[in-house]
Each structure stands twice: as structure tokens, then as C-alpha cells.
Amino acid sequence: MSEQKTYEMLWDCKFCGAKKNLGKTHRHCPNCGAAQDPSWRYYPSDEEKVAVEDHQFVGADVICPACSTPNSAAANNCMQCGAPLASGQRAKTLEAQIKAEGQVFQVDDLQARLRQQNDAAVGQAPQAQQAKTGSIPWLPVVIGVIALLISGGVIFALTYTRSTNVYVTGHEWSREIRVEQYMSVADSAWCDSMPADAYSVSRTREQRGSEQVPDGQDCRTQRTDNGDGTFREQQVCETRYRSEPVYDDMCRYNVDRWVYSRSVTADGVSVNDRIEWPDTNISRACSSLGCEREEERGETYTLQLRGSGDTAYECPVEFDVWQATGIEDAFTLSVGITGDPRCDSLTRAG
Ligand SMILES: [Zn+2]
Ligand SMILES: [Zn+2]
Structure with missing residues (x-):
């Protein structure tokens, strides 16, 4: 943000066609004396803008309900006809304009804007009707229904089970010991977090991250319609940043570690085995x-x-259950929709 300056809006007289009258100075047409119409105001070009010194902003103009003359928001009665202004409407303001550094504001095309407003007013009624009848949100509804069906199906598939009678046809046991070997292992880490027992270390410079560094400013100029025949212009600046790589030492090294090397297993198919x-x-x-x-x-x-x-089916069980179960012993078992056994449901039949 920086200092702001105030300038006159321009307006054209819709009765005699006089152009570029000043919004604040000329409350009436200098040519024919007609009252200013605030909706015929526009922003001037940079070349033609007229500064307003010591501007006291009191709010957007109030339109006289009796004679349509725009009055200062501070006035109680119309300066033209004397009618009370309490029920008068505020002058509509134009959208703000923004330009980047090095660009120039051009004068507004008032006639084009009035034509556009006119077209919009004519086309509004049928358009609104169409929007009402044609805007049934059927697509989100369909998507919602499909999502419900899918999630319902998934929940059903995950939870559905049926109970079935099973009998034992065999036993299996297996035991496994995992073996580790003490080995030289190659690894890498940022040097400040390298293990203390590392050896054969080589260092390289590598990018560890990045930081945001201030790199000048992006400025633009904004014009805002005050609604009282003037507009204010101010510069808005933001700091620009660029990304800079941050480098650090990467260490490649060897360390001696216990590493998984093999598994040794024993297995069998009988409760009578010597299990070792x-x-x-x-x-x-x-x-x-x-x-x-x-x-x-x-x-x-x-x-x-x-x-x-x-x-x-196959089900892992506790050693005691395994050992106490004989061939042809009967159980009940829950089975999922794809035929997967739910082994925690395995129960000896009555
Ligand atoms: Zn005029
Ligand atoms: Zn009046």
C-alpha cells in the first residue's frame, strides 16, 4: 500500500450529448443544465484524469427521489429541488480497474457499457425462466445413488458370511528360524546424521532443500469508484519471491550390520511327529x-x-487345539462371499 490520490470521474450528458463533463465539479451539464446521471459516469484515461485536491469523502451520492439529481451523501435536501433525500438511493459504483506496472489506463467506452446493460436487461427475463426449469441437478443425484449402491455392495461383500460344516482331513506343522549375517552394508545419509561407526566415507555436495528469497516487488495500480463523482487511485505492491536451492554434504559410506540372510525350516504332517x-x-x-x-x-x-x-480349507490353530484334534473331527466354519474361510470362527461341532 502507498499513498492514494483522488480524481474526477467523467460523465456524458444524455440530453445534449456533451462529453467528458467532470463528475464532482459538474453536477449539472455545463452545456444544457440537465442534472448529472450517475449511471453515465466512467473512468477517464490516464492522460485526461483531473485531480481533486483535499477531497473529503462522505460516501456515494444520494439520488434525489423527486428530480434524480445526484447529491452529496452529507446533504439532507436536494440542492436542485429541495426535496428530502432520506429515501433516496445511493449511486451505483463501477467495478474497480487494475493495471500492471508499465500499462496505461484507457478511457472507458460508456456507450458499449450502456448497450451491454440494455441487452442484459432485455434478455434477463427468459434466461431466468430457463435456468429454473433446466437446472434439476440430476447428475449429482445419479452419482450419489451409484456411490451408495457401490459402498453398500462393498460393505455387504466384506461382512457377508455363511456357516458351513467341515471335517478334519489332515494336520500340518512348520517351524522357522530366521538367520542374520554380520555384513558390510553400503548406505548414504546427510553427513550430519551419519552413523558413528561409518567407514570408507566419500562426501558430495547435493541439494538438500530450497528457501524462498525476496526478489523485488510486483506492483499494480487500482482505481476504485467512490460513487460521489470521484475515484481513488492507489498502488498495491506485493513482495515477489524466488526459490533458491540449499546445498549440503551427502555422505556415502559402509557400516557393519546384522542383515537377514536365510531361513531354516522344519515341517511335518502328523500330530505324532517329534516337533523340534x-x-x-x-x-x-x-x-x-x-x-x-x-x-x-x-x-x-x-x-x-x-x-x-x-x-x-486350511486354518491355523493353537498348538493345543491342533494336537487334540483327530481326523474326521467335525467343526463349523464361516465362509465369506468368495469362499475365503474365516478361521477365527472355527468351532468344534456340538
Ligand atoms: Zn447537456
Ligand atoms: Zn431534487
Whole structure:
């Protein structure tokens, strides 16, 4: 924001055709004496604008309800006919104009604007009617209904299950030990967050981010219609920014770490098996490069099942249940819409 200046609007006399009368100075036509019509006001070009010194802005003009003369908003009675102004309407103001730096304001084309307003007034009635009958929002309704059907279908598919009778056809067990190896691993990080035990370090300069740096100003000039025969002009400036890359040191290095290398498994198909952990052949604890160690252990016990129509299912169960279940034992099982077993519903039949 900076200082603002006030200038006269121009107006044309619609009775005698006198052009470029001054909005504030000429409340009546200097040629024929007719009252100014505020709707015939327009912005002048930059060349023709006339400054108003020490302008006291009191608001948009009030139009005399008796004789249509525009009066200062501060007046109580019409300066032309003396009628009280309390019920008078305010003068309509024009849209603000904006120009970028280096551009010039041209004079408004008043005749073109009046023609446009006239056309709009003539075309308004049938247009409004059409908008009313033709604007049933059927498309959003259809989309909404389809979305409801789809989400309803999805919820149904996710929750629908049927209960079926199954019997046990077999057992399976498996145990797994994950093995890790102590290895030299290549990695990279910003040097300020590199691990302390990194070695074989090489540094490069790389872009880590960017920052916004002020880079001059974008200014434009705005004209605003005061509605009292004048307009104010002011410059509005905004700081412009450009993006600057920010560089930092990137480190490439090696570190020695335990890394997953293999899994050792044991499995079987009988409750009578001797269930043991598999042998990883790791002989001793060590922590030099190439050494191995045992990590996570996991075990699963699975029942093989058969339902109506010879459909086969598999369900993991607790070891105790697995061990206590015999071939041909009967259960009930919930099955989803795609035939997927819901194993947490597996229940021994009555
Ligand atoms: Zn005139
Ligand atoms: Zn009057």
C-alpha cells in the first residue's frame, strides 16, 4: 500500500450529448443544465484524469427521489429541488480497474457499457425462466445413488458370511528360524546424521532443500469508484519471491550390520511327529564380518478341512487345539462371499 490520490470521474450528458463533463465539479451539464446521471459516469484515461485536491469523502451520492439529481451523501435536501433525500438511493459504483506496472489506463467506452446493460436487461427475463426449469441437478443425484449402491455392495461383500460344516482331513506343522549375517552394508545419509561407526566415507555436495528469497516487488495500480463523482487511485505492491536451492554434504559410506540372510525350516504332517526346532548349524557366537546368528522364531499349526461339495480349507490353530484334534473331527466354519474361510470362527461341532 502507498499513498492514494483522488480524481474526477467523467460523465456524458444524455440530453445534449456533451462529453467528458467532470463528475464532482459538474453536477449539472455545463452545456444544457440537465442534472448529472450517475449511471453515465466512467473512468477517464490516464492522460485526461483531473485531480481533486483535499477531497473529503462522505460516501456515494444520494439520488434525489423527486428530480434524480445526484447529491452529496452529507446533504439532507436536494440542492436542485429541495426535496428530502432520506429515501433516496445511493449511486451505483463501477467495478474497480487494475493495471500492471508499465500499462496505461484507457478511457472507458460508456456507450458499449450502456448497450451491454440494455441487452442484459432485455434478455434477463427468459434466461431466468430457463435456468429454473433446466437446472434439476440430476447428475449429482445419479452419482450419489451409484456411490451408495457401490459402498453398500462393498460393505455387504466384506461382512457377508455363511456357516458351513467341515471335517478334519489332515494336520500340518512348520517351524522357522530366521538367520542374520554380520555384513558390510553400503548406505548414504546427510553427513550430519551419519552413523558413528561409518567407514570408507566419500562426501558430495547435493541439494538438500530450497528457501524462498525476496526478489523485488510486483506492483499494480487500482482505481476504485467512490460513487460521489470521484475515484481513488492507489498502488498495491506485493513482495515477489524466488526459490533458491540449499546445498549440503551427502555422505556415502559402509557400516557393519546384522542383515537377514536365510531361513531354516522344519515341517511335518502328523500330530505324532517329534516337533523340534530346525538346526541352523551355527556353531558359536561371534561378531566379526561373515558371522551368523539366529534371530526370530515362528511356528504354525494348521488343520486341513473339507466342507460340502469337497471344498478344501486350511486354518491355523493353537498348538493345543491342533494336537487334540483327530481326523474326521467335525467343526463349523464361516465362509465369506468368495469362499475365503474365516478361521477365527472355527468351532468344534456340538
Ligand atoms: Zn447537456
Ligand atoms: Zn431534487
